[in-house]
Amino acid sequence: MILALILALPFLGAFLPTLAEGRGRLVCALATALAPAIAFGLLLSEAGRVFSGEALILHQPWLTELGLNLSLRLDGLGFLFAVMILGIGLLVILYAHYYLGRHEAAGRFFTYLLLFMGAMLGVVLSENLLLMLVFWEMTSLSSFLLIGFWSHRRDARMGAGMSLTITAGGGFALLAGILLIGHIVGSFELSDVLAAGDLIREHALYPLALILVLLGVFTKSAQFPFHFWLPRAMAAPTPVSAYLHSATMVKAGIFLLARLYPALSGSDWWFYLVSLTGLSTLLVGAVLALFQTDLKGLLAYSTISHLGLITLLFGLDAPLANVAAIFHIINHATFKASLFMAAGIIDHETGTRDMRRINGLWKYMPHTAVLAMVASLAMAGVPLLNGFLSKEMFFGETLHQSLFGGFNWLVPTLATVAGMFSVAYSLRFIHDVFFNGEPIDLPKYPPHEPPRYMKIPVEILVLLCLVVGMLPAWTVAPLLASAASASLGGQLPEYSLAIWHGFNMPLAMSTLALLGGLALYAARGPLYAWFDGLPSINALMVFDRVVTSLVNVARRVTRALESGSLQSYLTWVLALALLLVVVALSPLRVLSGELQMTPLDPVTALGLLVLLAAGALTVVFHLRYLTALAMISVVGLMVSLTFARFSAPDLALTQLSVEVVSIILMLLALFFLPLRTQVETSSLRGLRDMVVAVAVGTLVAVLAFAVLTRPYETIAGFFLANSVPGGGGTNVVNVILVDFRGFDTLGEISVLAIAAVGIYGLLHGLHLPHPRRDYRGQPWSTDSHPMILDVLARTIMPLALLVSVFIFLRGHNLPGGGFIAGLVTAVALVLQYISHGVTWAESRQPFSYHAVAGGGVLIAALTGLGSWAFGHPFLTSAFGHFHIPYIGELELATAMLFDLGVYLAVVGATLLILSNIGHVSQAECEEVL
Numbered sequence: 001m002i003l004a005l006i007l008a009l010p011f012l013g014a015f016l017p018t019l020a021e022g023r024g025r026l027v028c029a030l031a032t033a034l035a036p037a038i039a040f041g042l043l044l045s046e047a048g049r050v051f052s053g054e055a056l057i058l059h060q061p062w063l064t065e066l067g068l069n070l071s072l073r074l075d076g077l078g079f080l081f082a083v084m085i086l087g088i089g090l091l092v093i094l095y096a097h098y099y100l101g102r103h104e105a106a107g108r109f110f111t112y113l114l115l116f117m118g119a120m121l122g123v124v125l126s127e128n129l130l131l132m133l134v135f136w137e138m139t140s141l142s143s144f145l146l147i148g149f150w151s152h153r154r155d156a157r158m159g160a161g162m163s164l165t166i167t168a169g170g171g172f173a174l175l176a177g178i179l180l181i182g183h184i185v186g187s188f189e190l191s192d193v194l195a196a197g198d199l200i201r202e203h204a205l206y207p208l209a210l211i212l213v214l215l216g217v218f219t220k221s222a223q224f225p226f227h228f229w230l231p232r233a234m235a236a237p238t239p240v241s242a243y244l245h246s247a248t249m250v251k252a253g254i255f256l257l258a259r260l261y262p263a264l265s266g267s268d269w270w271f272y273l274v275s276l277t278g279l280s281t282l283l284v285g286a287v288l289a290l291f292q293t294d295l296k297g298l299l300a301y302s303t304i305s306h307l308g309l310i311t312l313l314f315g316l317d318a319p320l321a322n323v324a325a326i327f328h329i330i331n332h333a334t335f336k337a338s339l340f341m342a343a344g345i346i347d348h349e350t351g352t353r354d355m356r357r358i359n360g361l362w363k364y365m366p367h368t369a370v371l372a373m374v375a376s377l378a379m380a381g382v383p384l385l386n387g388f389l390s391k392e393m394f395f396g397e398t399l400h401q402s403l404f405g406g407f408n409w410l411v412p413t414l415a416t417v418a419g420m421f422s423v424a425y426s427l428r429f430i431h432d433v434f435f436n437g438e439p440i441d442l443p444k445y446p447p448h449e450p451p452r453y454m455k456i457p458v459e460i461l462v463l464l465c466l467v468v469g470m471l472p473a474w475t476v477a478p479l480l481a482s483a484a485s486a487s488l489g490g491q492l493p494e495y496s497l498a499i500w501h502g503f504n505m506p507l508a509m510s511t512l513a514l515l516g517g518l519a520l521y522a523a524r525g526p527l528y529a530w531f532d533g534l535p536s537i538n539a540l541m542v543f544d545r546v547v548t549s550l551v552n553v554a555r556r557v558t559r560a561l562e563s564g565s566l567q568s569y570l571t572w573v574l575a576l577a578l579l580l581v582v583v584a585l586s587p588l589r590v591l592s593g594e595l596q597m598t599p600l601d602p603v604t605a606l607g608l609l610v611l612l613a614a615g616a617l618t619v620v621f622h623l624r625y626l627t628a629l630a631m632i633s634v635v636g637l638m639v640s641l642t643f644a645r646f647s648a649p650d651l652a653l654t655q656l657s658v659e660v661v662s663i664i665l666m667l668l669a670l671f672f673l674p675l676r677t678q679v680e681t682s683s684l685r686g687l688r689d690m691v692v693a694v695a696v697g698t699l700v701a702v703l704a705f706a707v708l709t710r711p712y713e714t715i716a717g718f719f720l721a722n723s724v725p726g727g728g729g730t731n732v733v734n735v736i737l738v739d740f741r742g743f744d745t746l747g748e749i750s751v752l753a754i755a756a757v758g759i760y761g762l763l764h765g766l767h768l769p770h771p772r773r774d775y776r777g778q779p780w781s782t783d784s785h786p787m788i789l790d791v792l793a794r795t796i797m798p799l800a801l802l803v804s805v806f807i808f809l810r811g812h813n814l815p816g817g818g819f820i821a822g823l824v825t826a827v828a829l830v831l832q833y834i835s836h837g838v839t840w841a842e843s844r845q846p847f848s849y850h851a852v853a854g855g856g857v858l859i860a861a862l863t864g865l866g867s868w869a870f871g872h873p874f875l876t877s878a879f880g881h882f883h884i885p886y887i888g889e890l891e892l893a894t895a896m897l898f899d900l901g902v903y904l905a906v907v908g909a910t911l912l913i914l915s916n917i918g919h920v921s922q923a924e925c926e927e928v929l
Helices: 002-013 016-023 025-045 047-051 076-099 106-125 129-147 154-185 190-195 197-202 206-220 229-235 238-244 249-259 268-290 295-315 319-350 366-380 386-398 410-434 456-470 477-488 505-522 524-532 539-561 566-585 602-620 625-645 649-670 683-708 716-727 732-740 742-763 787-810 818-836 838-843 849-870 895-917
Strands: 056-063 068-074 768-771 879-884 888-893 921-925
Touching: 002 025, 002 056, 002 068, 002 106, 016 025, 016 106, 025 047, 025 076, 025 106, 047 076, 047 477, 068 076, 068 106, 068 129, 068 190, 076 106, 076 238, 076 249, 076 319, 076 456, 076 477, 106 129, 106 238, 106 249, 129 154, 129 229, 129 238, 129 249, 154 190, 154 197, 154 206, 154 229, 154 539, 190 197, 197 206, 206 249, 206 268, 229 238, 229 295, 238 295, 238 319, 249 295, 249 319, 249 477, 268 295, 268 410, 295 319, 295 386, 295 410, 319 366, 319 386, 319 456, 319 477, 366 386, 366 410, 366 456, 386 410, 386 456, 386 505, 410 505, 505 524, 566 683, 602 625, 625 649, 649 732, 649 818, 649 895, 716 732, 732 742, 732 895, 742 849, 742 895, 787 818, 787 895, 818 838, 818 895, 838 895, 849 895, 888 895
Parallel strands: 768 921
Antiparallel strands: 056 068, 879 888
């Protein structure tokens, strides 16, 4: 339960900032920090078990048939990322309290932040891959809200849209990849997937699954060529950049690489795809970072470069490279988060991030300068700081790869070049901001140190850079060992966290990178001139043009296909269906099978003739709405009798109830339409429609004949055999609806309720004048509520409700159920509206149909959740036989509660639609509409 509480706390606490916002900014910040602080404490309480190598797993069955369970996992890797998410998140909350302006919506900002924090925790703590995907998409949505927090700025809106588009597109690819992995393994549980590495790699679908998963990883972690969204996301408030774009969101893809490493690594596909992408990203980010003039832009491209470094390490596919990657994840999170916070302080106190203007700040902000310089040196890989240790491990691992053959030397060479640029852009950060003369035309002058407590998060992170860099074995060693062991899925390789390893090639590469970086920065003038001479490429404009082009193409295709003619749409659909079925049936040599046809008795034949005649008359009189409606009602009635004839009483009752409600709905709508419409279809098009209709009808008849005359097995046997022992009911149809396929029913009533609310929204406030004369000029009756209808409605109402209760109570064992009972109740209530008017009926029904529909969905959902309390999957039903005094033995089933929810949802949704049509007509006019 501790795992579930750790995950739930940020979501539960997301309401607190908004509630506390009116009580002051400090109270709002404290309310925001409450839930993460408790979760952080609970997480640390499990450190001993995690460091001992134990993996804590919480498994709660949910949709087991789909492979989706509420399973959580806390091992060393999940613990590491959870510590970063919660620990750095608490520091960001303190920092943001001072960063946000007085008039900004701090409550909304902190709510978004907690939602993102909970989503990230869900990603790193999920044991079920499908559950992880849910949280993965939540990170994209919540980061979209955070990046676009300053919605009044166009760059923030564009940056948020770009990040959502790229990461959501990768999310679709990841979904497909995870589904393929689940198909290969037969399970979506992480424990099963990690244990099936050999099975996955040997499968024919492995390359496709790997590519799809890597697309999700690369888009999320801003890998080349998907890196361009990250710099544009710097339009977000700096606390967002410090949290999302250095320690959490962009690390989600890296986390997935580490998490799925035992299952997907160990192949040439993995090595070349991951290592080459990481190497490209490392170089592109490092080079572009040097030439940025925006302070956060420099940090954004440096983040891209370091993410490429980590990806390259995972791609080298060696145990020690995995350890180095995990180590650099820790180090990068500390120095980059502190640098972003320092950049935010500078922006906050000077009013600009332009490094061509913010010069000489050492004189005005010495404390901030020291913190930023230490973090910059850690980013550059200077000895005695944490970045040096992991970068030296990185250099060492580039020397040991051998899959590039004669070009093996290229990887360490390019890694050293990237290290030079890393030193160069770190020096630029230090020199251009804190030295290099005096500030130039600052919006806020003179700059000064920020509030004392605004610097505390930066001080803590910088202190970690120093302590880890000088005392790695005493500080980060247990955390690194447990995380790397969980990522490798086995024994750790031999490695040392000593500061000094003697004179060796990694030390030489580090020294060369430092000296080369100094030389690069010393020769920055010609380099800047060369870069300025390159063609300017605005990634945001290119992205906008690509999206606009896609939209234009889609618009042209839509315009060509979407002619506005329902006949054309149906013709295309039916013609394609006709083609597919003909192709599917073409291998059949004989249409008839060995089964004998059911004998046709006279009553059935008469019913079929009536059905055919009613269908034909519907077509003949389709231009006369009222006549066509009468004919189609006969069709519905005959279909109901057909169900009854072939022993499907539940379907017959349902069809009959739906038919009555549909006819009432169409009658109410036809009141505002002309009773007759003009012929608008040409004779040629009519001929086309007739040919298509006859062809499709004939083909469906042939298909039905071919299927029904052949032996076939269905799943009906399973339901018939398990209806009583598994669901406690003899009415198989109802047991299927409320038990075996209860999740489908829950989805259906949810859609029904949502549709009713949508229709209500469309009708609310709509006023249409109704005609006083029909199309012949004859006046409508002035008696709006005839006495006969009034008396009948009053008489029918209690009888209909009694029948409804009877049908509801018998539904589990005999034909009936909540859906049919709900329709009967709805018809009885609608009859009151028709006979007495809207005002009269609503004055006597003191309840909201919104609440009835919503309450029904809620009752059905809570019934499903109740099974969790007893350790069963969602919507598992229970039943038993109980002796009740004066009544006798009675069967009670939880499915009846679910059916009650269905009943209320149907009643509320149906009446919400039908009753509001009565509000539409408010005025009268002489002419027919």
